Amino acid sequence: MSNVTGWTGKMLRVNLTTGNITTEDTMKYKEFIGGAGIGYKVIFDEVAQGTKAFDEENKIVIAVGPFTGAGVPCSGRTNITSLAPTNPYNAVTDSHMGGNFGPFLKFAGWDAIILEGASKTPVWLKIEDDKVSLEDASHLWGKGTVDTSNELNKVMGKEACIASIGQAGENLIHLSSIVNSVNHSAGGHGGVFGSKKLKAIGVRGTGAVKIAEGKAQEWLKLNRYMMTDIIGANNQHVVPSTPQPWAEYHNKGSRWTGQPALFWGAAEPPVETGECPQGNPNKVGLRTQKAIFDLGDVAEDRTIKMGGCHSCPIRCQSNLKVPELEKYGLTPYAASTCIGFINPGTVMNVNWRGTEEELVIKSLGSRLADDYGIWSNYGQLGRDFRYVLNSGKFKKVLSEEEYNSIPWDLAESEDPAFLLEFYRRIALKEGEFWKIAQGPYWLDQEWNLGDEYWTGYGNNVWSKMAFPKHHSNEAGAQVGVLVNIMFNRDANSHTHMNMIGAGLPLELLKEIAGEVWGSPDAFDEPQNYTPMNKYKAKFAKWSLDRNFLHDSITLCNWVWPMTVSPSKDRNYRGDTALEAKFFSLATGIETSEEELDLAAERIATLHRAATIKEMATIDMRNEHDIIPEWAFTDAKNPDAKPFTPGTVIMDREDMQLALTMLYKEYGWDEKTGAPTRATLERLNMKDVADELEKLNLLPS
Amino acid sequence: MFEREVEDFLEKLRTRREFLKVSGKGVAGITVTASVLNLLGCSNSDVGSATAVVTPKGILISDQSRCVGCQRCEMVCTLTNDGKVHPLISRVKVSRNFNYGTELTSDYRNKDGYFGNFLMTPETCQQCEEPKCAEVCPKEAITLDEKLGAWTVDESACIGCGACTEACPWNMPTIDPEDKKSTKCILCGACADNCITGALKIMPWEEVAAAFKRKGYRFS
Known part of the structure; x- marks a missing residue:
């Protein structure tokens, strides 16, 4: 050893x-x-x-x-x-x-x-x-x-x-x-x-993590190459959000928000994010000013710095100064990102206004949730609360005494103090109110929320598997749906979404898609998608497999893989073999990209096998891989038809074909979506096949 | 006030740099005021947050307001110097101050560190004028390497007793638990070279001189 x-x-x-x-x-x-x-x-x-x-x-x-x-x-x-x-x-x-x-x-x-x-x-x-x-x-x-x-x-x-x-x-x-x-x-x-x-x-720990003997210089070289030529900003967005002299492209949706005259305004002295061009490794950490992205321009002056994880040059966590929090008995500091801020905003129904009041609500809510250890379920907690509130259900399911003890007026007047009640009642399991945090399936069992809860557009519940959607049909149409059906919780898979949101022109992204998945047809224009094809199945499988790989190896799938890059010299090509290169240097086991992808496929298939065992059925297609009704309707345009510009409404038959094509890519039974013995053995998991057979859970 | 700060700083630089050249001894860290940093193009406010060490290559600036706590400096330091990732023996130290700064106090929610005001405390070796680490070493294993301009450990002489760690006011030299040798900064520059925000930065002497000259100060 x-x-x-x-x-x-x-x-x-x-x-x-x-x-x-x-x-x-x-x-x-x-x-x-x-x-x-x-x-x-x-x-x-x-x-x-x-x-x-x-x-x-x-x-x-x-x-x-x-x-x-x-x-x-x-x-x-x-x-x-x-x-x-x-x-x-x-x-x-x-x-x-x-x-x-x-x-x-x-x-x-x-x-x-x-x-x-x-x-x-x-x-x-x-x-x-x-x-x-x-x-x-x-x-x-x-x-x-x-x-x-x-x-x-x-x-x-x-x-x-x-x-x-x-x-x-x-x-x-x-x-x-x-x-x-x-x-x-x-x-x-x-x-x-x-x-x-x-x-x-x-x-x-006081010990070391070793890399392969004698490989430190190579490791440092690879690291430098990644930092200068390959890495972008949060979600591997590779163009800045504003026009900058060095940049051929820009895209206002990009999380590469660093720009001249934009600061970490509460730093002492304030730190200018400035231009952070590709090639300069000493500015990568300034590219993502996430506070203004998550909370609007008002957050600039509140930003002490951008925080984040160990080893990560992409700082996606806003570290904020919010003196208003002292009024609620907290210290004047807050830290979170994305959904940690959005969920309390949903509870209070104040999202995307960009006001100081919204910032205080989001800061307070994220602090309380992290301290009580409450999970937002990718924002579903807030949506569930609004659904039950708006449907008048609280009055029916809570006792009169409990109902009257809740200061609903604070929620109505958008007073942040409501959040103190909201999170405490959940964490301390008070009365019946806490059941709002049981997750959709159990909440519905308790409070009988009705069909509209499950099928309503905007409520975001993904099928009877009872998790929220996470970059689904709006993100790559069939590809996003296939990514969302796979897990037993919201898909924390960003491979496809990062590529879609990278900020590069469509033609370039299609070219790159062609190189990675075999045809530019793998990649659709947003809001204008085409019928299912096998390249989309390959795109979906690759997205899933890299997610399983990253959760195992362990990397952040909010940044990896490096499908694209900010480098004009590379014509914006990324390096999808970068995981394999680092793996070889870290472990000393020379491993190709294909070999690592095979390991990823093994892990994905094992996850499938575990799901089948726990659900005690092989009929994944009908029992697990269910697509919610709302994906087949367009709330804004009831007359919308699939495969026409301006909609991401899905087609039922096309989606069943999409499932078949994905199963085929994995070598799973095309009828049920369950792994076959041949596939399990190809992936060196005979023992898993044996166990499933014993449980009568192998497709014939 | 500003003029005086800059003149003071220049005077210190001149004497320390001269000292470094002539005596072959080390030079102590100089606290850089915000005004001076501003002049060097490092910041734009009247509140200071940085310290600096004068080295033969230039000024090593460590800026608290820019440090994001990613700890990549520690990884790169030890990969460069030890061929492994080993934060404990990193010559630049951030992780030990990540949670609570340099000290855990009852008022931690308002103090430095991620549990307080989020400020990180990156610490670098000061390459002291009269280093305690070298002074206490029973084997005289820590000497000034004139080429590097840094106090360095002779590993063949080091017995791993840890006297240097104890003697350093900031406990910067650290004994590697694996080979029992003291690890100490040799000013290789890898940390600054790889810092993702420029919180650690070596400003070469040419740049320092040019920055002063632009503002009308004489410095050679």
């Missing part, structure tokens, strides 16, 4: 029932790379069919891959895999967090932590290099994530990284998160920690 590089080679197994802590060899999971790959394998192999998320028999796997801690740009990710309480079948999902936790775990010498069983009393897991122990957490139970971290930093030292649940996870609220470093949260498995009475994991 001494010559293992990239990985540390060791995993922890912690049994919370017995208190046993043992060490295992990571390399037995080498074919599954790390992160999600290890997670799916452990869950598939070790968690019995029919197990529910909060059962003692459920396990939760916190794992990273060979890139995390090895300095690969955008590798500060941690992947968490377990059965998901939000899913109607409690099927497997990943949650993901950035921050410092994953890299610090590697520096402590561990690739993964497998947690099993359940403690009777609150505990926390202390990891100081190879000294690992379970400690009493009774004094932490009931605390928010910030206080919990601070208490444990007092024990472990100020350098340690603490990941913990807040009150929401303790109370088994389905929409709970696991949070490290104030605002880096992984959504959906906080309650699994709670069910195991595990409050937190603290990690402090």
